[in-house]
Amino acid sequence: MASDNLFLVARVSADALLKNLEWVTSTRAPYKAVDPIDIDDDLLDSVFDMYRTTYSAIDERFNIPYKQALFEYNRWLLIEDDNGNLLGFVLIKTTPFGFKIGLTASDRSDSGKKAVRVRRGVRWAALLRSSSYGGQARRRSNLS
Amino acid sequence: MINLYTMVTLCTNAVSREDEDMDKETTQERISATPEDAGKAPVAHLNIRDARAKLSKLVSDMESSQKAVTLGRRNSPTAVLTSYSRFEPVLNGDYKSRLAFIVVENLLGDAPRHIRSPQIEELTLASKDDLLLLARMEKLPLDRRVESDLRKNLGDQRVLDRLLKRHQIACAIASAQKEGLYETAEDLTSRIDLETEDTRATG
Numbered sequence: 319m320a321s322d323n324l325f326l327v328a329r330v331s332a333d334a335l336l337k338n339l340e341w342v343t344s345t346r347a348p349y350k351a352v353d354p355i356d357i358d359d360d361l362l363d364s365v366f367d368m369y370r371t372t373y374s375a376i377d378e379r380f381n382i383p384y385k386q387a388l389f390e391y392n393r394w395l396l397i398e399d400d401n402g403n404l405l406g407f408v409l410i411k412t413t414p415f416g417f418k419i420g421l422t423a424s425d426r427s428d429s430g431k432k433a434v435r436v437r438r439g440v441r442w443a444a445l446l447r448s449s450s451y452g453g454q455a456r457r458r459s460n461l462s
Numbered sequence: 463m464i465n466l467y468t469m470v471t472l473c474t475n476a477v478s479r480e481d482e483d484m485d486k487e488t489t490q491e492r493i494s495a496t497p498e499d500a501g502k503a504p505v506a507h508l509n510i511r512d513a514r515a516k517l518s519k520l521v522s523d524m525e526s527s528q529k530a531v532t533l534g535r536r537n538s539p540t541a542v543l544t545s546y547s548r549f550e551p552v553l554n555g556d557y558k559s560r561l562a563f564i565v566v567e568n569l570l571g572d573a574p575r576h577i578r579s580p581q582i583e584e585l586t587l588a589s590k591d592d593l594l595l596l597a598r599m600e601k602l603p604l605d606r607r608v609e610s611d612l613r614k615n616l617g618d619q620r621v622l623d624r625l626l627k628r629h630q631i632a633c634a635i636a637s638a639q640k641e642g643l644y645e646t647a648e649d650l651t652s653r654i655d656l657e658t659e660d661t662r663a664t665g
Contacts, residue, residue, distance in 0.1 A: 354628075381647075383637075420648055
């Protein structure tokens with residue numbers, strides 16, 4: 319995939335995401351190309367804390383132990399409130415077969431929960447763009 | 463064209479034997495139990511008949527894993543099938559690009575492209591002297607004395623700082639991959655669907 323050498327971060331509101339998801343599988347705005355090592359430490363800590371809280375609640379045994387490991391995913395959708403506070407995130411990775419939704423979590427507030435619902439739309443956008451891989455991923459998720 | 467063999471020899475011969483005798487503490491935060499986690503996977507070998515039968519899949523694998531496979535008769539390698547995107551700096555780059563490639567191959571191993579590519583780009587902007595110093599490092603993290611000596615000779619220390627940060631990321635990713643944690647987490651992600659349904663019902 320031509321753009322898998324890019325690490326892209328989009329900071330958006332849940333409302334904006336729900337209105338338009340076409341850009342999710344592109345490299346255009348609101349994505350910004352960022353060098354992963356220039357990501358602010360506080361932001362990385364916030365994303366990692368949300369990840370740990372959400373995924374530990376489901377299964378504590380298999381959590382990714384290091385925050386830096388989240389950089390496996392090279393498309394980050396960060397969902398923020400009007401003041402720039404992080405409400406939730408969706409981390410995606412590009413593969414030769416398409417886009418794969420990796421991790422998602424919210425701050426558990428009402429707004430955060432709403433933000434995570436956006437993932438459903440993101441999944442559709444990814445599926446439409448990459449029916450082969452997305453289809454398999456979807457079937458696998460239905461089995462779990 | 464620079465002799466690649468010379469560069470590889472330069473890198474592999476450059477490990478200071480002092481390293482092993484010195485203090486094991488490092489100045490770098492240790493993320494992974496084994497720095498080798500960021501290294502390269504062993505190269506598989508295929509005989510030509512097997513390779514011909516699954517060439518299409520092999521090429522797809524090169525895109526996803528960016529690893530190499532040797533080809534040949536019996537167990538004797540005579541050719542290599544590998545990722546173009548990974549080795550593009552060697553094929554088409556200038557002297558500094560190829561040096562940068564060697565540094566990244568040695569220290570970031572099989573890290574994802576979005577970690578390796580910016581490092582190669584950044585290193586090609588470094589001075590040739592700094593690049594040659596970095597190309598002498600076989601592995602990270604460095605012990606304190608070696609790092610201190612290196613810093614005294616580097617023209618721009620930020621180059622090393624940023625390389626160390628990227629190495630931490632490469633180790634963290636390799637460690638999680640090795641333990642299969644991404645697959646597990648991605649499976650758990652599908653269960654969050656149910657939570658979202660609950661959220662929708664009660665929210």
